[in-house]
Amino acid sequence: MMKHAWDSYRQYGWGHNELKPIAKKGHSTNIFGNSQMGATIVDALDSLYIMGLHDEFKDGQEWIEQNLDFSVNAEVSVFEVNIRFIGGLLAAYYLSGQEVFKVKAVQLAEKLLPAFNTPTGIPWAMVNLKSGVGRNWGWASAGSSILAEFGTLHMEFVHLTYLTGNPAYYQKVMHIRKLLAKMDRPNGLYPNYLNPRTGRWGQHHTSVGGLGDSFYEYLLKAWLMSDKTDAEARKTYDDAIEAIERHLIRKSNGGLTFIGEWKNGHLERKMGHLTCFAGGMFALGADGSPGDKAGHYLQLGAEIAHTCHESYDRTVLKLGPEAFKFDSGLEAVAVRQNEKYYILRPEVIETYWYMWRFTHDPKYRQWGWEAAQAIDKYCRVSGGFSGVKDVYSSNPTYDDVQQSFFLAETLKYLYLLFSSDELLPLESWVFNTEAHPLPVLHLGNVTLPGSQDHR
Numbered sequence: 001m002m003k004h005a006w007d008s009y010r011q012y013g014w015g016h017n018e019l020k021p022i023a024k025k026g027h028s029t030n031i032f033g034n035s036q037m038g039a040t041i042v043d044a045l046d047s048l049y050i051m052g053l054h055d056e057f058k059d060g061q062e063w064i065e066q067n068l069d070f071s072v073n074a075e076v077s078v079f080e081v082n083i084r085f086i087g088g089l090l091a092a093y094y095l096s097g098q099e100v101f102k103v104k105a106v107q108l109a110e111k112l113l114p115a116f117n118t119p120t121g122i123p124w125a126m127v128n129l130k131s132g133v134g135r136n137w138g139w140a141s142a143g144s145s146i147l148a149e150f151g152t153l154h155m156e157f158v159h160l161t162y163l164t165g166n167p168a169y170y171q172k173v174m175h176i177r178k179l180l181a182k183m184d185r186p187n188g189l190y191p192n193y194l195n196p197r198t199g200r201w202g203q204h205h206t207s208v209g210g211l212g213d214s215f216y217e218y219l220l221k222a223w224l225m226s227d228k229t230d231a232e233a234r235k236t237y238d239d240a241i242e243a244i245e246r247h248l249i250r251k252s253n254g255g256l257t258f259i260g261e262w263k264n265g266h267l268e269r270k271m272g273h274l275t276c277f278a279g280g281m282f283a284l285g286a287d288g289s290p291g292d293k294a295g296h297y298l299q300l301g302a303e304i305a306h307t308c309h310e311s312y313d314r315t316v317l318k319l320g321p322e323a324f325k326f327d328s329g330l331e332a333v334a335v336r337q338n339e340k341y342y343i344l345r346p347e348v349i350e351t352y353w354y355m356w357r358f359t360h361d362p363k364y365r366q367w368g369w370e371a372a373q374a375i376d377k378y379c380r381v382s383g384g385f386s387g388v389k390d391v392y393s394s395n396p397t398y399d400d401v402q403q404s405f406f407l408a409e410t411l412k413y414l415y416l417l418f419s420s421d422e423l424l425p426l427e428s429w430v431f432n433t434e435a436h437p438l439p440v441l442h443l444g445n446v447t448l449p450g451s452q453d454h455r
């Protein structure tokens with residue numbers, strides 16, 4: 001599947017950000033601005049390396065050496081560019097040892113720094129790589145920045161300071177952490193929106209899916225990547241998860257555990273495909289949780305994995321919808337037409353993989369295999385892999401996009417699910433939110449430059 005996805009992109013979309021596998025041409029979205037930055041190449045590199053596809057890896061490396069240039073007049077998403085490009089380049093560097101990836105990651109990071117020039121130091125969502133001018137998404141509540149965006153920079157930025165000795169990256173992310181720590185949280189929950197001019201929360205909407213998700217993930221992973229020395233990050237994670245469990249996690253009448261969304265004092269009994277990553281997160285965070293609750297969190301991870309598997313199993317294609325409800329007799333099924341699509345997302349398979357690593361229960365490989373077969377049957381076309389618009393229709397139409405995260409995440413997690421635990425052991429590697437593995441930093445007594453002074 002990786003060969004088909006890569007070869008198709010190589011043939012029809014080379015150098016473009018993504019591929020349109022039906023039209024057989026390049027594709028891009030506003031997260032990459034109007035650039036042609038080869039997002040699929042950068043995002044796929046470490047997967048190619050891990051899978052032993054070394055000729056393809058070399059091809060990608062050559063393109064990067066010769067063509068990847070960040071002095072372009074393009075307004076890009078700071079979050080997306082960080083997790084896909086900086087994360088992808090750093091992982092390629094750590095795995096292969098090739099300097100070019102480190103050099104490119106640092107060049108790009110320099111271009112993102114102007115996004116932090118706001119009255120509060122909370123970065124803009126978007127930045128123009130040439131002019132350095134930043135702004136926020138027009139749709140975000142009251143000009144706000146998004147929790148999952150400004151809260152998903154820590155791993156990559158700490159590695160950048162570690163590799164370059166430049167304190168700026170570390171200081172930027174630690175400043176965000178300090179600022180959040182000082183703020184009141186309604187019911188202990190973090191709203192998804194924060195205004196970077198005023199430092200005030202926007203709409204009180206809390207989610208473990210889109211807009212919130214990887215903020216929580218990076219609190220846990222900040223602790224893991226520090227060789228479990230960053231106690232502040234662990235405590236912040238534990239407190240956040242406790243509030244989430246109290247206010248957002250419920251059991252349906254049919255006995256399925258789900259994570260809903262909090263909107264202005266009301267629990268919406270709806271879960272997104274994106275939220276399904278949390279099963280893996282709970283399992284990953286079980287060891288080290290306070291009050292000897294490791295067993296509880298592993299169990300919670302297993303329950304979320306089960307619910308998300310049900311969301312796949314209750315469809316015609318055996319692929320999960322974008323969002324599903326637990327309301328009025330409905331359980332784990334999408335209701336609205338615009339929630340029935342599957343765009344090659346990884347989160348459910350990601351959770352299967354973490355659960356497999358922690359339990360070795362063969363059902364997780366079984367479920368992963370079901371998903372792989374369904375993707376191969378319904379999403380494979382002659383020009384690559386496409387998302388589908390309705391997982392409840394036996395005759396689905398294609399969305400004609402091969403997302404870069406399909407190669408970075410979905411296929412990587414599947415590959416790891418059927419590999420030995422010796423391949424990228426979780427004691428030594430921490431995966432960023434785009435599935436790019438970065439090594440645990442054993443800093444011992446070494447102090448990162450700038451760690452005494454956060455701004």
Ligand code: DMJ
Pocket residue numbers: 214274345346347405409433434435
């Ligand atoms: C990926 O880019 C990352 O996993 C991100 O954290 C959330 N969404 C997509 C995949 O669905």
